[in-house]
Amino acid sequence: AQKITQTQPGMFVQEKEAVTLDCTYDTSDPSYGLFWYKQPSSGEMIFLIYQGSYDQQNATEGRYSLNFQKARKSANLVISASQLGDSAMYFCAMREGTGGYQKVTFGTGTKLQVIP
Amino acid sequence: EPEVTQTPSHQVTQMGQEVILRCVPISNHLYFYWYRQILGQKVEFLVSFYNNEISEKSEIFDDQFSVERPDGSNFTLKIRSTKLEDSAMYFCASSWGTSGSKETQYFGPGTRLLVL
Numbered sequence: 574a575q576k577i578t579q580t581q582p583g584m585f586v587q588e589k590e591a592v593t594l595d596c597t598y599d600t601s602d603p604s605y606g607l608f609w610y611k612q613p614s615s616g617e618m619i620f621l622i623y624q625g626s627y628d629q630q631n632a633t634e635g636r637y638s639l640n641f642q643k644a645r646k647s648a649n650l651v652i653s654a655s656q657l658g659d660s661a662m663y664f665c666a667m668r669e670g671t672g673g674y675q676k677v678t679f680g681t682g683t684k685l686q687v688i689p
Numbered sequence: 690e691p692e693v694t695q696t697p698s699h700q701v702t703q704m705g706q707e708v709i710l711r712c713v714p715i716s717n718h719l720y721f722y723w724y725r726q727i728l729g730q731k732v733e734f735l736v737s738f739y740n741n742e743i744s745e746k747s748e749i750f751d752d753q754f755s756v757e758r759p760d761g762s763n764f765t766l767k768i769r770s771t772k773l774e775d776s777a778m779y780f781c782a783s784s785w786g787t788s789g790s791k792e793t794q795y796f797g798p799g800t801r802l803l804v805l
Contacts, residue, residue, distance in 0.1 A: 606792050618732070618780055618796035625789055664732065668792060675720055675787055676745050677794060679732040 575599065577665050577680035584685050586655045593640070594650040594683045596665030605669040607648040608677065609639065612662040621663075624648060652685075660687045691715045693797035695781050701803045702771055710766045710800045712781030721764045722782040722794060723756065725749070732780065738764065771804045778802075 578597045586592035598607065609621040624632045624639045632639040640649040652659055665680040694713045702708050714721050723735040736746040738756055755767045764783075768775055778801050782794040 604788075608793065610796070615798075616778060616801070617798040618782075620793055620795055623790050623793050666732075675722065675737045675739075675784065675792065675794075676734045676747070677722075677724075678734065681731050 575680075576669075576678045577667055579665055579680040579683050581683045582681070584683055586652075586659075586685065586687055588657060588687055588689050589654055591651060591653045592655055592685065594652070594663050594665075594685065596648045596650065596680060598646050598648060598665075598667050600646075600667065600669045602669045605667055607639070607641070608666040608668070609637070609648075609650045610664045610666060610679075611659075612664060612682070614661070618664075622650070655687045657687050657689060660685060691717075693781055693783055693795055695779075695797035695800050697800060698798065699801045699803075701805065704773055704804055705770050708768050708771055708802065710768075710779050710781075710802070712764045712766070712797055713762050714764055714781065714783030715785075715795060716762070718783035718785050718795075720744075720784045720787065720794075721756075721758070722784075723766045724780045724782065724796075725777040726780065726799075727777045735766075768802075771802075773804050776802055776804045 605626045607624045611619045622634045622637045624641050636653045638651045662682045664682045666677045668677045696711045721738045726732045734747050736750045737744045753769050757765050778799045780799045781797040784794045785791040
């Protein structure tokens with residue numbers, strides 16, 4: 574089974590609109606961390622937002638928020654007021670386990686295109 | 690803002706040659722990682738490194754690969770005898786800790802390796 578599933582290979586959004594990128598995860602470990610990264614066409618991986626499995630509140634960072642639904646094992650990224658510069662690949666990722674395990678597993682990504 | 694740096698940005702090599710990819714992690718970070726991304730595919734974990742030793746590695750990280758922290762700032766990935774299938778973008782990452790928001794891994798801009 575896939576650890577991280579991103580079912581939307583591509584998405585379009587109108588500039589200034591909000592968009593939700595879906596991510597579901599699979600783990601039996603009670604301790605895990607969830608991340609979203611942005612990869613523009615230039616190739617670098619830019620950290621956007623983090624959610625810990627024990628965090629009570631949904632994470633927010635500026636225009637990014639993470640809709641964390643633990644029981645459904647989903648961690649959707651919401652981008653508000655989309656900008657042209659938001660056009661990129663977006664990866665959901667998870668670190669699971671305790672004892673210092675740090676391996677992060679990535680999903681296959683969603684390509685977001687913002688339309689003027 | 691502190692960032693992870695990587696050199697070179699691009700490397701072209703002949704099959705069978707040795708390559709060394711270099712990284713300077715964020716200065717107060719304690720955990721270091723290498724990932725790779727074959728063109729058009731998802732990011733894959735290679736290895737994590739802490740306290741001058743490997744703490745976790747994937748099945749990709751075979752005897753052809755090695756990592757080293759030769760001084761207080763650099764972190765290197767060596768591929769002893771490159772194969773065509775080693776062609777990929779290689780990302781270095783670092784994190785401060787392994788729990789809570791400290792576990793967030795910050796990525797460098799990547800080294801694009803092409804093996805001919």
